[in-house]
Amino acid sequence: xxxxxxxxxxxxxxxxxxxxxxxxxxxxxxxxxxxxxxxxxxxxxxxxxxxxxxxxxxxxxxxxxxxxxxxxxxxxxxxxxxxxxxxxxxxxxxxxxxxxxxxxxxxxxxxxxxxxxxxxxxxxxxxxxxxxxxxxxxxxxxxxxxxxxxxxxxxxxxxxxxxxxxxxxxxxxxxxxxxxxxxxxxxxxxxxxxxxxxxxxxxxxxxxxxxxxxxxxxxxxxxxxxxxxxxxxxxxxxxxxxxxxxxxxxxxxxxxxxxxxxxxxxxxxxxxxxxxxxxxxxxxxxxxxxxxxxxxxxxxxxxxxxxxxxxxxxxxxxxxxxxxxxxxxxxxxxxxxxxxxxxxxxxxxxxxxxxxxxxxxxxxxxxxxxxxxxxxxxxx
Numbered sequence: 001x002x003x004x005x006x007x008x009x010x011x012x013x014x015x016x017x018x019x020x021x022x023x024x025x026x027x028x029x030x031x032x033x034x035x036x037x038x039x040x041x042x043x044x045x046x047x048x049x050x051x052x053x054x055x056x057x058x059x060x061x062x063x064x065x066x067x068x069x070x071x072x073x074x075x076x077x078x079x080x081x082x083x084x085x086x087x088x089x090x091x092x093x094x095x096x097x098x099x100x101x102x103x104x105x106x107x108x109x110x111x112x113x114x115x116x117x118x119x120x121x122x123x124x125x126x127x128x129x130x131x132x133x134x135x136x137x138x139x140x141x142x143x144x145x146x147x148x149x150x151x152x153x154x155x156x157x158x159x160x161x162x163x164x165x166x167x168x169x170x171x172x173x174x175x176x177x178x179x180x181x182x183x184x185x186x187x188x189x190x191x192x193x194x195x196x197x198x199x200x201x202x203x204x205x206x207x208x209x210x211x212x213x214x215x216x217x218x219x220x221x222x223x224x225x226x227x228x229x230x231x232x233x234x235x236x237x238x239x240x241x242x243x244x245x246x247x248x249x250x251x252x253x254x255x256x257x258x259x260x261x262x263x264x265x266x267x268x269x270x271x272x273x274x275x276x277x278x279x280x281x282x283x284x285x286x287x288x289x290x291x292x293x294x295x296x297x298x299x300x301x302x303x304x305x306x307x308x309x310x311x312x313x314x315x316x317x318x319x320x321x322x323x324x325x326x327x328x329x330x331x332x333x334x335x336x337x338x339x340x341x342x343x344x345x346x347x348x349x350x351x352x353x354x355x356x357x358x359x360x361x362x363x364x365x366x367x368x369x370x371x372x373x374x375x376x377x378x379x380x
Contacts, residue, residue: 001210002049006089007224008188008206015179017172017190018202022091031072034090035065041093044071049229050081051124058085061093083229094204096194100159101125102173103189104180106211107140113180115139115147115173117155121192147177160195168201169193183221184214233277233296240292242281249274250304250375252297252335254290256282256315264309264368271365273372276303282315290323291330298333305336307371309364312343321349325356336374340367 003011006024013019021038024047025031035042046058053059058080062068068090078085099121107114118136120128128135137158141147152173156166172193180188187209194204215222227235237244243258247265251273255261258280265275277297281289297306310320320341328337339360341349346362353360361367 001212001215001222001225002230003208003210003224004047004049004087004089004226004229005045005206006047008208009203011179011183011208012176012190012203012206015182016175017179017206018200019206020092020094020202020204022089024087025072025090026076026087028069028073028076031088031090032065032069035062035068038090038092042068042090043093044068044075045089045091046075046078046080046085047087047089047229048080048083048085049226050083053080056080082231086228091204094194094202095197096192096204097197097199098195099192100169100195101128101189101191102155102159102169102176102193103187103191104141104177104185106186110140112140112142113177115141115151115155115177117159117173119159121194125189125191141177143181146181147174149174159193162199164199165195165201172201172203179208183208184211184218185209186211233299236299237279237292237296240289240296242279242289242293242296244280244296245278246300247275247277248302249276250302251371252276252279252300252303252306253309254279254281254293254297254306255309256280256311256320258282260309260311264307264364267364267368268307268372271369271372273368273375276300281320287319287323287326290320291327294324294327294333295331298331298335303335304377305338305371305374306333307367308337308339308341309367310339310341310343312341312346312349316344317341317349318345318352321352321360324358325352328356338367338371338374340364 009019023034041063044060046053060071062071072088075088101118101121103116104113120135139151152170156169159169160166185208189207190203194202231246233246251268253264253275255264261280268275281293341360342362350360
């Protein structure tokens with residue numbers, strides 16, 4: 001679950017991280033009033049779960065309240081990567097001497113939270129890692145003991161030669177780690193961590209991604225979810241208890257089991273196609289899952305062909321077949337469908353499909369190749 005910048009900042013401020021003052025506005029008038037109250041130049045920042053807000057025109061410097069109103073009016077309602085901006089953060093504009101990056105991710109290989117810090121802040125850390133990896137320091141944290149003072153100071157000195165700044169950075173990293181653990185994050189970052197002309201450190205941007213497995217244990221964090229800023233298909237899938245991630249391709253994939261779903265997407269790529277989604281219907285035999293899955297896939301206008309790849313174990317193939325039949329009767333398909341079924345009750349499933357005008361294959365490669373060809377406009 002992604003948090004908005006303002007939500008992440010509230011959590012970081014509560015734990016002691018120095019954050020510039022600001023507030024949320026949903027109208028231009030509110031933005032102007034907040035800027036007037038702050039009494040200084042402000043930044044108006046779109047609050048959506050998407051990167052590249054600045055490049056999209058969603059972050060603007062405003063020297064006066066009147067300009068804040070003007071920029072808020074332009075940003076509110078803006079579309080950024082398919083998401084509509086419904087609120088903006090109006091926050092004090094920082095006077096910046098230098099920028100750094102501080103972040104924590106869960107490293108599954110090390111089975112530990114790992115800090116990534118770099119003096120090259122304010123830009124995509126992925127770009128820094130790819131082009132100048134020597135500018136990044138990595139530090140794994142043993143969760144039995146937490147971030148140790150010497151680790152924090154090592155990272156502080158990696159960022160700053162000035163002892164005062166290194167100590168401030170060490171304190172902020174300790175607070176960031178505490179917030180990361182307390183909120184149940186899979187990622188937390190400050191980018192940029194700014195040095196002001198008075199030699200003070202402030203966090204002018206914050207990002208947190210919460211591990212969904214933590215939400216049942218942390219209802220106060222779960223309450224921060226903003227479904228209006230999420231892709232509608234992902235909200236729909238979550239409410240239907242489906243594991244779904246929207247991608248940019250045109251082959252809609254419906255698979256049972258995460259491993260098979262990943263292998264299916266790899267095979268789609270191997271044969272020259274692009275998967276439109278990750279969608280796992282595994283874990284039970286429920287035709288309603290298939291109905292919901294097809295509804296979500298077909299709602300994506302980019303999908304040009306649908307691929308079912310089912311290896312029946314716990315998930316019975318006849319239940320999947322019944323789900324396909326039910327779904328297509330309720331909403332006839334406008335794009336071709338390719339079905340690969342094998343496993344539990346396979347013969348029954350094939351019969352159900354044939355009786356309703358569908359064909360099914362047991363060959364995974366054949367099915368994927370056909371789906372990719374259909375998505376490209378080829379013959380069935």
